[in-house]
Amino acid sequence: MSEALNVALAGLGTVGGGVAKMLLEQKEILLKRCGRPIKLVAAADLNKARFDELGLPDSVSRFRNAREMAEKTDADVIIELIGGADGIAYDICLTALNRGKGFITANKAMIAHHGNELARLSEEKGVFFGYEAAVAGGIPIIKSLREGLIGNKISEIYGILNGTCNYILTVMRETGKPFDVVLAEAQKLGYAEANPSFDIDGIDTAHKTCILGALAFGLPIDLKTMSIEGIRFISDADISFAEELGFRIKLLGVGRRYENGVSLNVYPCMIPQTAEIAHVDGVFNAVITEGDFVGHSMFVGRGAGERPTASAVVADIADAAMHRGGPMLMVANKEVEPVRIVSLAEREGEYYVRFEVRDRPGVVADISRILGDENVSIASMLQRSQTVGGVVPLIMTFHKSKERSVMTALNKIEQLDSVVNKPCMLRIERL
C-alpha cells in the first residue's frame, strides 16, 4: 500500500460538505483508482455542528479557524471551499502555497482577481494547483483545455457558464413569465441567491470566462478588459420575439481570436434554435471550442451543486495524488505575453433590437433613416398592433454591421420623441 495523500478541507458548506461526503463514500474506488488512499486529516468550519452532520471520523482534526488550519496542518494538499476573491480564501491560498503545499479550490472569483499572481507563486513553489471546480462545475473543461486539447490553437470558445441565468432564461421561455417573477421563484427554489447580482449581472460568468480565455488564448487574466452584461434587461417580450424569429436567448461567455487580437466578453445573445447549445437548458452548462486540429468540440454537464462540484474537486485531489500537474494557466507564468484585446465596439455581426415606440406615423421612417445614415441595414422587422398606453414594441434585426455604427445609431434613435426608453439590443451569434 502506498502512502496516503493527506488533505485538509477549509469550508464545509454545500461544496465542502459534498467533497467530505464523496471522500468518505467513494473511499474504496478512489483507493483502487489512485493507487493510494486519500485521507481527510483536517477540516475547518465556523459551524461546529457540520463536522458531526457530515459524519467526519475522529481522525479528522477539527478547526473553527481556517487560517489556523492552513498554518498548522501537515496535510499535503489544502482544499479551499469558502469562496470570495479576497479575505480568508486568499489568505489560506497564500499560506498553502508558501508552505509548499498543494492547493485546490472552486473559487473562480479568487482566480479571476489573482490568477496571474497565483500561477506565478504556485510555479515558483513547484506545488500542485487545481481549480477544475471553478468553471462549469462537473464538466472537466479545465483538464480538457489544459491537457486534452493541448496541441490546438483555439480560435473560439464560448459557453453557458451560469446555471442560475440559464435556469431563469429557460423558465421565462417555457412559462412566458417576466424576469422578476421567475427570479423570485428561482430564489425560493434555491437556484438563485438572495442577492442575485453576482449571477444575473454576468459577474460569475465573467470570472469563468476570463479563466477559459487564459487557457484558450494564453491571455493574462484581466477582468477589466472584459465587457460584462447580465440578463436583467431581458424582457418576456424579447424571449417571445426570439422564438418567433427562430432564436433562443442565452447568456454566454464568448472568446474569439482574430488576426489583430482576442475578444473576450460576456453578454446575453440570440442564437439560432438549431444551434446545439440552444438546447442546453435549465441548470446545465456547456462549453464549445474550436481548435485548429481537433475542430469543433462540445462539453455539457451540471454547472453547479454540491455533488457535481465535489466531483470536480475530487478529480483535482486524484490528480494531486497521482502527481499529474502542469502550469496552472497552461503555460508557465513567465511565458504569458500580453495580447491585444479586441473590444466589442470593433465587433461586426448581426443584431436584434427592440424599440418601444409611440404608435404614430413616421416612427419607422425616422428610425430607418438614422440606421441608413450609419450604414446599418435592416434584415427583418416585426411590429405588433397591441399598444400599452400608446406604446408598441418595434423589433428589428440588422444584417452584419459594425457595432460602433449600431451603437451610434441607437444613441441617436433614443433621442427621438417617438421613442420611449432605451432600445434593448441583443447580439445575434450564428453559432
Next chain:
Amino acid sequence: MSEALNVALAGLGTVGGGVAKMLLEQKEILLKRCGRPIKLVAAADLNKARFDELGLPDSVSRFRNAREMAEKTDADVIIELIGGADGIAYDICLTALNRGKGFITANKAMIAHHGNELARLSEEKGVFFGYEAAVAGGIPIIKSLREGLIGNKISEIYGILNGTCNYILTVMRETGKPFDVVLAEAQKLGYAEANPSFDIDGIDTAHKTCILGALAFGLPIDLKTMSIEGIRFISDADISFAEELGFRIKLLGVGRRYENGVSLNVYPCMIPQTAEIAHVDGVFNAVITEGDFVGHSMFVGRGAGERPTASAVVADIADAAMHRGGPMLMVANKEVEPVRIVSLAEREGEYYVRFEVRDRPGVVADISRILGDENVSIASMLQRSQTVGGVVPLIMTFHKSKERSVMTALNKIEQLDSVVNKPCMLRIERL
C-alpha cells in the same frame, strides 16, 4: 530549457501524417505548454515518399521497417499508427513496453483484443501507455473518464462512436435514399472503406465500447461477452417510420450497470428526437455518461480524421512529456475483478418491429395473439396500404417488455405464412 521528449512514429498514413504535421506546425505552442521540446527523432513507413511529402527534417531517422525502428530507436516514446489487432502493431507495442519505453496508439482493435495483457505489461514495466485517439477521435473521453470523472461510479455510458455509420444514417434520413446507395456514395467520398464491414457491422463501435466499459465499470476487456449488431439491416422504411414515430435511429455502444451486473453491447436503436444525442449528426461522435456525483455529462466532437485524431495522439504525447500517467485501464490490472455480464436477453425495454406481411385478413390478429401469449404488449401500430407485390410493412412498437419474450414471439411470428422475411427489430432507448 528542459530536455526534449524524443518520440518515434510508426506509420505515416492519414493519422501518422497528421501527427507528424502537428508536431511540426505546433512546435512552438507545445514547447510553451509542455515546458520542454517534443522532438520527432524517428519515423517508419513502407512508402519512402511519405517522409519528404510530410517535410520531415533530416534529423528524423527514416525506417522502412517499423519493427526495426521499435527495436533500435532511443526515443522515449514510440507511437504506433499502423493499426490492426495483431501483426506489426502488436509486435511494436510489445517491443516498446519490454524496452521500457512509453507507448501511444490510436489502435482500438489492438486494445480491444489485448488490452488486459497490455495493461499488465505497461504497469509491470512502469511505462506510459496512451490511447486517447483509440476512442472517439478528438473527444478527450479517455482522459475525462480516467481523470475528470475519477471519483464517480458510472451507472450508464453510451455513445455514437463510429462516424461512418452516423454519416450513413444521417444521409439516409436527410435524403430518403436506401442503405446501399448511401454506402456506395460514402465510399466514393472516402467516408467509408472499400470493405466497409468493420464499420457498418458494428465491430469498430464494439472495440471502442469495450474500452469505455473497462474504464466506466472496471470490467476486464472482453469482446466475446458483447452482442454486436451493425446497421446493414436498417432500411429506408425504418428511417422514415422512425421519423413518423418521433424517433431517430443511431448506432450506439451502450453500457449499463445493474444491481446484478453490467451490460455492454452495440446495436442500432430508436432514440427520441428530443434526446440530445439525436442531433449529433454526420461524422460527429458523442459520449454520454451518468456518474453518481457528477450526474449527466455529454462530450461531442469529431470522431475520426487526420487532424482530430492527431490532436488526441498529441495530447498523449504531452501527457508523457509532462509525466502525467496512471494505470492504463484506470485501476491497476491486478485490481480488476470479474463482473457478471447481463446479456441482452435479460433486457427489459421498449421495442420497434417492422414486419413485412401479405396484405390479407387476419394477419394482425395472428401476430397480436402470439405477442399476447408472450406477454408483449403493443404500444402503437402503423400500417400502410401501399403494397409491393402484395406485401405491406406493418410497424409495431411494444411497451416495456422482456427481450427474451420479444425474441420468442418474433421467432414464432416469422413462421406465419402471412409473414414474409425476418421481422426487423430495433430497441427503443429513452435516452
